[in-house]
Amino acid sequence: MSNININELAKRLNLSKGTVSKALRDSYEISEQTKTKVLQLAEQLHYIPNPYASSLRRKKSNTIGVVIPEVMDSYFSRAIKGIESVAREKGYHVLVYLTYESFEREKAILNDFSSGRVDGVLLSVSSETANENHVEETMAKKIPVVFFDRVLENVHTAKITTNDFESCYEATHHLLQQGCKKIAYLSISEHLHIINKRMEGYKQALFDHGQTHSGANVIACCDDNEKNYALLLKILKANNRPDGIIASVEKLTTPVYLACKNLNLSIPEAVKIVSFSNWEAAPILRPSLTTVTQPAFEMGEAAATALFNLLGKRNYSLLNENTTLPSTLVVRESSVFNRS
Amino acid sequence: MSNININELAKRLNLSKGTVSKALRDSYEISEQTKTKVLQLAEQLHYIPNPYASSLRRKKSNTIGVVIPEVMDSYFSRAIKGIESVAREKGYHVLVYLTYESFEREKAILNDFSSGRVDGVLLSVSSETANENHVEETMAKKIPVVFFDRVLENVHTAKITTNDFESCYEATHHLLQQGCKKIAYLSISEHLHIINKRMEGYKQALFDHGQTHSGANVIACCDDNEKNYALLLKILKANNRPDGIIASVEKLTTPVYLACKNLNLSIPEAVKIVSFSNWEAAPILRPSLTTVTQPAFEMGEAAATALFNLLGKRNYSLLNENTTLPSTLVVRESSVFNRS
Known part of the structure; x- marks a missing residue:
């Protein structure tokens, strides 16, 4: 089956691309009759919206990125389960990125985020990470970052740590x-x-x-x-x-x-x-x-909860919560x- | 610093958007003089290409997705290192997705890929996965899938297993x-x-x-x-x-x-x-x-190598290689x- 795009839908319906696009987004500018026509054909032809094109329109990826140094530490494995439990409820995807304790890789991953791949970031920094410029740059692009476990003290954002x-x-x-x-x-x-x-x-x-x-x-x-x-x-x-x-x-x-x-x-x-x-x-x-x-699972939960709070706010950069959960x-x- | 886009660059240089875009892509249609002018301003204003917009043009994400059931198994941890070692050489990002042994989650992840988020997939299926429709659908969208370790026998693609x-x-x-x-x-x-x-x-x-x-x-x-x-x-x-x-x-x-x-x-x-x-x-x-x-690291390497071979081909769906590396x-x- 060939890929059906908006151009193709527009051509077949004899409508403009803009009209089809708005109909697919359920815009108030489009009549119910036209919307029904567009949606029926889209369904019939198995039209799948291109997520990149959708992202350009919506500027939302419905994805949070979790950046951690490694996966073979049972702390991170459990923390991810805590993060996932919160994200699932919110209908978000969780992408896990591994830095393998490399500062260069951490910078590259965050730089990649800077242009819209994820809506927010949960970060536990690499053992090489000595400065916060890359995190500040990400936050300056309106991508909120919340730290858990391995934090950078000087960054003004929510941090979830243990004692x-x-x-x-x-x-x-x-x-x-x-x-x-x-x-x-x-x-x-x-x-x-x-x-x-x-x-x-x-x-x-x-x-x-x-x-x-x-x-x-x-x-x-x-x-x-x-x-x-x-x-x-x-x-x-x-x-x-x-x-x-x-x-x-x-x-x-x-x-x-x-x-x-x-x-x-x-x-x-x-x-x-x-x-x-x-x-x-x-x-x-x-x-x-x-x-x-x-308290790995609980720290993951707390970090994800803090991030979703930030995603709902405009002035998230002002938030500077520190949450400390006790170890045993x-x-x-x-x-x-x-x-x- | 505000986000600089192609529109802004075009306005400041008094050039068309198309010319700026082509200059940034190093197109043969644009003179060296114009390219230099565009690139200098882009650098000066810290222009970052939007990856979604770039992807729309190039239809390439330069990313491969690795879908695995969990991270606390040292097999997967080492296999990922093998995958990363190959991907790094090719200049690709590796995104790790966790299914936590859930078939529903595996389907959702692959469905997400179907519309262009990654160029190819390395998959080790969940313990619940009993049929291959979701993988066939991904491959039908021209996203190659290579299996490693946990394979689906009936899917016609490269599979890396041990004995x-x-x-x-x-x-x-x-x-x-x-x-x-x-x-x-x-x-x-x-x-x-x-x-x-x-x-x-x-x-x-x-x-x-x-x-x-x-x-x-x-x-x-x-x-x-x-x-x-x-x-x-x-x-x-x-x-x-x-x-x-x-x-x-x-x-x-x-x-x-x-x-x-x-x-x-x-x-x-x-x-x-x-x-x-x-x-x-x-x-x-x-x-x-x-x-x-x-041979976890070696299986990861072999799987990534097979995937990059497929990425270079048009008729990748015809490839059906089975590679078996011995355990000890x-x-x-x-x-x-x-x-x-």
């Missing part, structure tokens, strides 16, 4: 109570606000426990788990190796466990571990993993000696 | 050799071709080992892991419980392990387990997990008693 400082403080305090003397914090970015917030919570807990800030041991991991594994092997082999580890993101858990296994360092006897994670598999690891569990420390075997 | 029959035959054979008498196969769909291929390999191995087909024990799991956990508890409590389990997809591993843990059934002594999985965490589970590991059985503790 990163407090929950990492609590995790560190827990390891100190279990007898750890040398706790390392595994970072994956020096730019990411949430990773730094967690680091501050970690340092504050050390300080409150009588350790100076120089006692802090922040280890810079990266997006490549083979490199992280090699780095952890080196660190855990050293004489002054850590006896406690806080992994700031879920994906660092596997290289930590593998390095301990390789070096015959038993968890939790020799090294105690806590990871930020929403991993369903946490209870079936050897040993089961103590986690800081984020779930203690399992990896951090407690003689627990079972 | 599901053989690899599940091998996994079953392995469990039989380890002494299993009652092996259960956990399915997640009665429709999915690959899940049924795996099931056939399982049944054939039982048959070749002297068990009749009635000895087969196929258990229908679903997308909801809480329900799967409840079902597995019930099955593993029964007197004639299985002593071997083959999980046809990665996500079933966690409820199997949790149910065994809850019932104090030790793995592998009481129950031996193999799972189809690309999970990086397989070695750190208690016990480490024996897997059928698929990786034996770990969960299937072998007294291994370490």
